[in-house]
Amino acid sequence: MANQEIQVVDKKELSPESAEITRNGVYFTPAVDIFENSNELTVVVDMPGINSEDVEVDLRENILTIIGDTKAEEFQGQELLTEYRTGGYYRTFRVNNLIDHAKIAASMSDGVLTLKLPKSEKAVPRKIPVACD
Amino acid sequence: MRSLIPWRWKEGRSVPENALTEFRKEVDDLFNQFFGNAGWLPGTSFSRGFTPAFDVSETDEEILIKAELPGVDPKDIEVDLSGTTLTVKGEKKEEQEEKTENVHRIERSFGCFSRSVTLPCEVKEDQVEANFKNGVLNLKLPKAESGKKRSIKIDVK
Numbered sequence: 001m002a003n004q005e006i007q008v009v010d011k012k013e014l015s016p017e018s019a020e021i022t023r024n025g026v027y028f029t030p031a032v033d034i035f036e037n038s039n040e041l042t043v044v045v046d047m048p049g050i051n052s053e054d055v056e057v058d059l060r061e062n063i064l065t066i067i068g069d070t071k072a073e074e075f076q077g078q079e080l081l082t083e084y085r086t087g088g089y090y091r092t093f094r095v096n097n098l099i100d101h102a103k104i105a106a107s108m109s110d111g112v113l114t115l116k117l118p119k120s121e122k123a124v125p126r127k128i129p130v131a132c133d
Numbered sequence: 134m135r136s137l138i139p140w141r142w143k144e145g146r147s148v149p150e151n152a153l154t155e156f157r158k159e160v161d162d163l164f165n166q167f168f169g170n171a172g173w174l175p176g177t178s179f180s181r182g183f184t185p186a187f188d189v190s191e192t193d194e195e196i197l198i199k200a201e202l203p204g205v206d207p208k209d210i211e212v213d214l215s216g217t218t219l220t221v222k223g224e225k226k227e228e229q230e231e232k233t234e235n236v237h238r239i240e241r242s243f244g245c246f247s248r249s250v251t252l253p254c255e256v257k258e259d260q261v262e263a264n265f266k267n268g269v270l271n272l273k274l275p276k277a278e279s280g281k282k283r284s285i286k287i288d289v290k
Contacts, residue, residue: 008185008186031242032238032241034236035237036236037234047268048268079191081189081250104236110206110207110267110268111201111203111204112268
């Protein structure tokens with residue numbers, strides 16, 4: 001109880017079974033929150049160290065792909081403590097809802113990518129009033 | 134199964150002592166199971182905290198610290214330096230109000246964090262540089278004269 005180790009936020013390296021990437025370098029699986037309401041799907045992705053220009057979001061045939069690229073910095077010196085490695089991020093999701101491709105909005109702030117995927121008209125649930133005579 | 138048989142006197146080794154240490158370990162484990170990950174204990178974070186990952190490196194002139202803090206507002210980060218102990222603390226606020234939303238996945242962590250690192254040498258306190266970009270905090274701490282590596286050449290005769 002006394003000497004409990006602190007759990008550092010760990011980055012999982014992309015496992016080759018889930019997806020193979022044809023680029024060089026290390027890729028990690030980013031932590032993701034997904035929320036849904038009746039109008040849209042919100043995907044929040046933690047991608048520390050990625051510039052907004054280096055993020056690629058792609059939705060094709062219900063597969064949402066999120067890629068973040070980074071260039072490894074050159075560093076000369078001695079490393080004292082290394083808990084995380086720098087690398088890109090890669091993750092794909094299968095999106096079931098009908099998404100309005102034209103209205104997808106993506107924003108990036110403080111290393112967090114927020115995607116808003118509005119549902120298309122067909123998928124928005126509609127209440128049908130029942131008239132009675 | 135063998136561990137169920139407490140000890141065998143025949144062998145004449147210090148078996149009773151082993152059994153005692155084993156028992157002690159079992160009791161410790163029991164306590165750890167009960168209190169170990171308990172978020173409900175007062176004083177411990179309510180499973181809403183997290184510990185950010187740090188990279189610490191040094192060159193001849195300075196110490197560099199990088200911390201991954203995705204989604205933290207730079208205004209909420211506090212960096213303290215006292216002597217050779219550097220503390221980075223702050224809070225990552227949850228931006229998502231969960232009103233009527235269905236939650237499909239929660240993997241990101243929120244809450245308060247605080248982490249202290251002991252620096253390998255004294256630094257110039259007034260010349261510490263900190264910047265925050267794309268969710269990564271970069272700290273540059275120039276070494277004080279006393280902390281710099283000096284190499285003394287000794288002639289071998």
